[in-house]
Amino acid sequence: MTGRAKTVGQGIAIAAVIGLLALLVWKLAFGDGQGAAGSLAKGENPVAPAFTLSRLDAADGKLSLSDLKGKAVVVNFWASWCIPCKDEAPALQKTYEQYGKQGLVVLGVDAQDFRQDAKRFVKRFGITYPVVYDGSGSTLGKWGVTGFPETFFVDRNGRLVGQRIQGGIDTERNRKAYDEGVRLALGEPT
Amino acid sequence: MIRFLAAAFVTLALVGPAAAAGPPVQADLEAEIVCPTCKTTLDQSSSPIATRMKDYIRVHIAAGDSAAEIKAQLVEQFGPAVLAEPPKRGFDLLAWLLPLGALAVGVVVVAVLAWTWSRRRDGDGTAERTLDPDLERRVDEELARFDD
Numbered sequence: 001m002t003g004r005a006k007t008v009g010q011g012i013a014i015a016a017v018i019g020l021l022a023l024l025v026w027k028l029a030f031g032d033g034q035g036a037a038g039s040l041a042k043g044e045n046p047v048a049p050a051f052t053l054s055r056l057d058a059a060d061g062k063l064s065l066s067d068l069k070g071k072a073v074v075v076n077f078w079a080s081w082c083i084p085c086k087d088e089a090p091a092l093q094k095t096y097e098q099y100g101k102q103g104l105v106v107l108g109v110d111a112q113d114f115r116q117d118a119k120r121f122v123k124r125f126g127i128t129y130p131v132v133y134d135g136s137g138s139t140l141g142k143w144g145v146t147g148f149p150e151t152f153f154v155d156r157n158g159r160l161v162g163q164r165i166q167g168g169i170d171t172e173r174n175r176k177a178y179d180e181g182v183r184l185a186l187g188e189p190t
Numbered sequence: 191m192i193r194f195l196a197a198a199f200v201t202l203a204l205v206g207p208a209a210a211a212g213p214p215v216q217a218d219l220e221a222e223i224v225c226p227t228c229k230t231t232l233d234q235s236s237s238p239i240a241t242r243m244k245d246y247i248r249v250h251i252a253a254g255d256s257a258a259e260i261k262a263q264l265v266e267q268f269g270p271a272v273l274a275e276p277p278k279r280g281f282d283l284l285a286w287l288l289p290l291g292a293l294a295v296g297v298v299v300v301a302v303l304a305w306t307w308s309r310r311r312d313g314d315g316t317a318e319r320t321l322d323p324d325l326e327r328r329v330d331e332e333l334a335r336f337d338d
Contacts, residue, residue, distance in 0.1 A: 137226060
């Protein structure tokens, strides 16, 4: 191998290493990390990540988060196989009925689940609020969802407020944060 | 011996596709489908959704669905990431071709390097080396003294 070819080869190898390092640094500095939940945990109020998903109750119907612009939204990520999701379902339905007239919508996002199982779940718990289906879990990364159930609060301007609630909303640990999140989403003083 | 091998090859060639066309095996499908929450294949997971998916596969095998049909149904529900191996078509084909391409490039690079190095070594061996006359004289003196 000539000296020139060797130098070129070394140059390419060094450039590749520098490129990979740059990618790593960029990912650490600007990557999604923990998604919107990460920003929320830092005390920021990021814009709620957008999504358009098929409605569970209508095979051809779609629902976008942007369709609910101007409303306070409680976004609840759940799955039919998740036990705490069953426990909290009545409380979510109650919230929807109690605050619906004030412009609050509970939006269920059924993820990583069988559509039929989710439909049975909705029927069993008498859920009347809108539920969208995300079988592949495509929304989870952007929102920073790490398990089920998780609940977020979106104010009328489309920004996340309050705390991300991990686990059932009806538990003693989460009840206070849930009530505060609902109030913040509605724009009421806490 | 050659006849035996040829017969075995023909038998395998005939029986292989016939076996593949038979009813799907639960364990095979569990090894080819990924649990969406834990990202391991179903046979290595006991999470609630993995258990549910195993039940789904069992029911659909009993119903007479083929492996391809069951996989297609699961992909429709959970997306293509549910397959442990990417499909061998479209954009996903790159996942199969790129490693082979990289391997081919690697083989070519190693071959070229080996050829280049062997040529250089040959060249080094045949080239006549010349020593500095003064140094050559000293070497001769040292060797002569060593012989004494």
